[in-house]
Amino acid sequence: MISLMFNSVATPFWxxxxxxxxxxxxxxxxxxxxxxxxxxxxxxxxxxxxxxxxIDYAVKVRVKPEKNGxxxxxxxxxxxxxxxxxxxxxxxxxxxxxxxxxxAVSVGPTQSQEVIRTALAMGADRGVHxxxxxxxxxxxxxxxxxxxxxxxxxxxxxxxxxxxxxAIDDDANQTAQMTAAVLDWPQGTFCNKVEKTDAGLTIARxxxxxxxxxxxxxxAVLSADLRLNTPRYAxxxxxxxxxxxxxxxxxxxxxxxxxxxxxxxxxxxDPPVRQAGAVVADVDALVAKLKAGGHI
Amino acid sequence: MRRYAxxxxxxxxxxxxxxAQARTHARKGTEATVVRTLASSASPLPxxxxxxxxxxxxxxxxxxxxDVAHFEQLLGKNHVxxxxxxxxNICFLKRIRGNSKLVLKPGNTQEVAAIxxxxxxxRLAVVPQGGNTGLVGGSVPICDEIVLSMQRMNKVLSVxxxxxxxxxxxxxxxxxxxxxxxxxxxxxxxxLGAKAxxxxxxxxxxxxxxxxxxxxxxxxxxxxGVEAVLANGQVLDLMSNFKKDNxxxxxxxxxxxxxxTLGVVTKLAMxxxxxxxxxxxxxxxxxxxDDVLKTFVSAKRNLGEILSSCELIDELALNxxxxxxxxxxxxxxxxxxxxxxxxxxxxxxxxxxxxxQFITQGMERGEIxxxxxxxxxxxxxxxxxxxxxxxxxxxxxxxxxxxxxSLPLRDFYSIVDVMxxxxxxxxxxxxxxxxxxxxxxxxxxxxxxxxxxIYKRVEPFVYEYTSQLxxxxxxxxxxxxxxxxxxxxxxxxxxxxxxxxxKKMFDPNGILNPYKMLN
Numbered sequence: 164m165i166s167l168m169f170n171s172v173a174t175p176f177w178x179x180x181x182x183x184x185x186x187x188x189x190x191x192x193x194x195x196x197x198x199x200x201x202x203x204x205x206x207x208x209x210x211x212x213x214x215x216x217x218i219d220y221a222v223k224v225r226v227k228p229e230k231n232g233x234x235x236x237x238x239x240x241x242x243x244x245x246x247x248x249x250x251x252x253x254x255x256x257x258x259x260x261x262x263x264x265x266x267a268v269s270v271g272p273t274q275s276q277e278v279i280r281t282a283l284a285m286g287a288d289r290g291v292h293x294x295x296x297x298x299x300x301x302x303x304x305x306x307x308x309x310x311x312x313x314x315x316x317x318x319x320x321x322x323x324x325x326x327x328x329x330a331i332d333d334d335a336n337q338t339a340q341m342t343a344a345v346l347d348w349p350q351g352t353f354c355n356k357v358e359k360t361d362a363g364l365t366i367a368r369x370x371x372x373x374x375x376x377x378x379x380x381x382x383a384v385l386s387a388d389l390r391l392n393t394p395r396y397a398x399x400x401x402x403x404x405x406x407x408x409x410x411x412x413x414x415x416x417x418x419x420x421x422x423x424x425x426x427x428x429x430x431x432x433d434p435p436v437r438q439a440g441a442v443v444a445d446v447d448a449l450v451a452k453l454k455a456g457g458h459i
Numbered sequence: 460m461r462r463y464a465x466x467x468x469x470x471x472x473x474x475x476x477x478x479a480q481a482r483t484h485a486r487k488g489t490e491a492t493v494v495r496t497l498a499s500s501a502s503p504l505p506x507x508x509x510x511x512x513x514x515x516x517x518x519x520x521x522x523x524x525x526d527v528a529h530f531e532q533l534l535g536k537n538h539v540x541x542x543x544x545x546x547x548n549i550c551f552l553k554r555i556r557g558n559s560k561l562v563l564k565p566g567n568t569q570e571v572a573a574i575x576x577x578x579x580x581x582r583l584a585v586v587p588q589g590g591n592t593g594l595v596g597g598s599v600p601i602c603d604e605i606v607l608s609m610q611r612m613n614k615v616l617s618v619x620x621x622x623x624x625x626x627x628x629x630x631x632x633x634x635x636x637x638x639x640x641x642x643x644x645x646x647x648x649x650x651l652g653a654k655a656x657x658x659x660x661x662x663x664x665x666x667x668x669x670x671x672x673x674x675x676x677x678x679x680x681x682x683x684g685v686e687a688v689l690a691n692g693q694v695l696d697l698m699s700n701f702k703k704d705n706x707x708x709x710x711x712x713x714x715x716x717x718x719x720t721l722g723v724v725t726k727l728a729m730x731x732x733x734x735x736x737x738x739x740x741x742x743x744x745x746x747x748x749d750d751v752l753k754t755f756v757s758a759k760r761n762l763g764e765i766l767s768s769c770e771l772i773d774e775l776a777l778n779x780x781x782x783x784x785x786x787x788x789x790x791x792x793x794x795x796x797x798x799x800x801x802x803x804x805x806x807x808x809x810x811x812x813x814x815x816q817f818i819t820q821g822m823e824r825g826e827i828x829x830x831x832x833x834x835x836x837x838x839x840x841x842x843x844x845x846x847x848x849x850x851x852x853x854x855x856x857x858x859x860x861x862x863x864x865s866l867p868l869r870d871f872y873s874i875v876d877v878m879x880x881x882x883x884x885x886x887x888x889x890x891x892x893x894x895x896x897x898x899x900x901x902x903x904x905x906x907x908x909x910x911x912x913i914y915k916r917v918e919p920f921v922y923e924y925t926s927q928l929x930x931x932x933x934x935x936x937x938x939x940x941x942x943x944x945x946x947x948x949x950x951x952x953x954x955x956x957x958x959x960x961x962k963k964m965f966d967p968n969g970i971l972n973p974y975k976m977l978n
Contacts (some may be wrong), residue, residue: 221840
């Protein structure tokens with residue numbers, strides 16, 4: 164969803180082209196002033212960042228013997244790496260005085276508070292923990308989380324929601340997009356670079372063909388991709404300070420969101436073991452082997 | 460002796476770290492082995508050490524076709540190499556280049572015994588070689604010695620979960636050994652940067668140290684049994700499955716640290732500790748070496764039983780690594796000293812409390828200025844990477860004099876300041892890092908190119924200074940070829956004489972790893 168921002172500054176020619184192409188208000192049209200959203204004028208954004216507690220990326224994941232999930236008991240968890248990038252971006256915006264406040268949100272059981280504390284230690288101002296009991300959490304899907312985040316974004320009067328592009332446990336890559344849809348806000352996904360302009364945001368997105376640059380107005384939902392930034396370590400004085408920052412606890416019911424499971428996990432299995440390759444002496448042997456195997 | 464002259468031509472080489480260098484080849488139907496390739500095809504070869512260092516070839520026989528045929532019959536043609544031997548002939552730092560014409564790859568102890576018996580009768584010199592990651596040229600030929608590669612003997616024979624005892628062949632790569640141990644909840648009590656390439660047999664032969672000595676002690680304690688083949692082909696079976704065995708002389712210790720000069724290690728029994736459930740790492744910045752010492756004492760007092768590593772990195776060493784490797788991400792910067800403290804324990808919550816308290820106290824006293832602490836495996840790995848890349852960052856683009864010395868802890872860092880002043884503008888970087896927990900400093904003096912002037916300033920001053928403080932001129936790297944002339948700085952003449960006598964007794968023809976260790 165691409166929308167154009169108009170402001171009282173003279174607009175370059177190529178933007179005129181886009182205006183005409185998309186059949187939108189041309190700048191300097193008398194009524195365009197009325198369509199300028201309040202944030203187009205210089206105002207600092209309030210940023211909501213979603214952080215998910217996942218099994219640490221360096222840990223070897225094992226399937227439970229009952230084959231109904233992976234082993235999480237006693238396994239080290241940490242913040243989803245893409246969410247770290249999202250937090251870093253939000254904190255950077257605050258440091259550049261483009262954001263006024265950074266709120267870290269996590270949906271999950273009690274332990275999810277650990278990742279909120281990490282976000283606070285990285286520079287977020289306050290945290291919100293949406294408590295979901297463990298059994299329900301196993302079946303929680305992006306459709307539920309997006310509704311929760313959308314409600315919080317409105318309640319907290321956020322101007323910007325930044326999420327990681329996907330979580331490393333489910334690789335869904337859906338929450339940011341769904342959240343934007345629920346809110347009917349523009350979305351900038353797979354962000355490689357985000358610049359705040361008077362008009363809103365200029366975003367470079369990582370796509371298959373390279374980088375696509377789009378402009379959106381605020382409020383918006385962004386999803387952070389790998390090369391957006393390098394997340395900082397939480398340093399000691401900040402880790403101390405984080406313990407004192409406020410952390411609010413709510414439930415999905417408080418937000419009016421129904422988290423009834425919509426899926427059922429039938430089974431979870433290991434991927435097939437990779438077969439060893441074979442080494443052949445020369446090209447003729449290779450061709451013979453391929454023929455014998457029915458590959459050619 | 461101009462040992463470093465050969466390195467003049469190597470100034471421009473591009474180093475990548477050990478793991479990136481290891482490539483798996485399949486050799487003519489044998490199982491896959493890891494062969495270390497040269498850093499880059501563009502890097503020039505060092506001169507033959509026999510020529511550049513004027514080494515007098517010992518009174519050994521010359522290899523002839525009959526010998527090669529004999530070995531081919533013994534091992535099979537596939538395991539006898541006569542071509543493409545550069546990887547076996549050149550040391551890790553590319554300073555030493557031998558002229559071996561034959562590489563043998565035995566598959567079991569009997570084959571090793573047969574090889575040595577034959578070589579002893581024929582008076583052919585032999586170099587046992589493991590992963591070839593040594594830093595003193597101890598694992599490569601100097602003249603035309605036959606390379607006895609332990610690559611094929613790479614199996615972990617057994618790992619007992621209950622007793623913690625693992626039986627392993629000498630050619631097993633340390634990381635593979637560790638992986639197998641971890642599968643049953645154990646870990647190898649040895650960890651060093653070269654773990655993806657080095658062999659456990661080589662580690663034992665050189666009594667390798669590494670980053671966990673402060674917790675697990677050195678290999679003399681962890682190795683329960685050794686099976687070695689002597690120069691005359693006799694198999695000396697000193698294997699044991701027990702920690703306690705006071706029956707006769709403890710001969711196994713002779714093979715730990717003798718760098719392959721008394722026998723070829725073929726099998727080992729090692730005691731492996733259990734893997735710790737909780738590993739926490741703190742990377743902190745400090746202002747002065749006094750604060751470092753105070754923090755170290757505090758760590759031993761407050762973290763005591765869970766302390767598993769205590770490393771020091773100084774400002775220049777860290778900055779050089781960060782400059783060279785852009786993928787490194789340091790939590791803090793701008794401090795004169797950094798410490799990496801690791802704890803390993805059985806209860807994550809307890810350990811976290813201990814380490815947080817240790818840090819809080821340190822910060823209150825103004826000793827710990829800043830840093831980060833984490834128990835997340837991903838972050839722990841990233842922080843360790845910083846420490847692992849420091850030595851590689853220093854050899855990346857300029858010539859580096861590397862020293863590995865043990866000094867009394869109070870004088871641990873003074874040598875760096877002294878060297879810096881002594882070399883003045885001749886050196887680009889003078890820095891130190893190392894195993895604070897073991898009083899083992901790695902001193903580095905970098906310069907644009909090797910030149911005589913700086914060489915004279917640095918050596919033998921470093922060794923004299925160390926000797927005066929009664930320190931060790933080679934804490935963990937060993938003597939090999941490069942430090943032969945300096946052995947007397949740390950061992951008195953009586954001891955050295957006895958070492959010579961022992962060598963003569965074990966190896967009367969002197970065929971095992973000649974030109975190394977003793978002059």
